[in-house]
Amino acid sequence: MNVTLTILGMAVITFLVKALIFMLGDRVMFSANVRKALDFVPVTVLTAIIVPMILSPHGQELELSWRNPQLVAASIAAMVCAATRHQLATIIVGLLVFFSWQYMLG
Structure with a gap:
C-alpha cells in the first residue's frame, strides 16, 4: 500500500508540475x-x-x-x-x- 501511494503521489506531482508549465506558457519569463x-x-x-x-x-x-x-x-x-x-x-x-x-x- 505504501508503494502504491508513493507512486500515485509522484504521478500527481509530476502531472501538476507539467500542467503548470503548460498553463502558464509564455506568461512566465526566465x-x-x-x-x-x-x-x-x-x-x-x-x-x-x-x-x-x-x-x-x-x-x-x-x-x-x-x-x-x-x-x-x-x-x-x-x-x-x-x-x-x-x-x-x-x-x-x-x-x-x-x-x-x-x-x-x-
Whole structure:
C-alpha cells in the first residue's frame, strides 16, 4: 500500500508540475542565467542515469575492470566521440564493442 501511494503521489506531482508549465506558457519569463542553466538539464539527467549503469551494471558494487563490457564499450565510445564528434558513429561503435566484448567473455 505504501508503494502504491508513493507512486500515485509522484504521478500527481509530476502531472501538476507539467500542467503548470503548460498553463502558464509564455506568461512566465526566465532570466538568461536560468535559461542557460536549464540547457544543461538533459545532459545532467542522462549522465545520472547512465553512469551508475556503466560503473555498477549488476547494482551491487563498482566493477572497474576489463571484464565489464559496459565500461569498456562506454570508454571506447567516448574516445570515438571525442575524435570524430559523430553521434551515429559513436553509437554504432559503442554497440559493436559492447556486444562483441560480451560475446568474447562468454
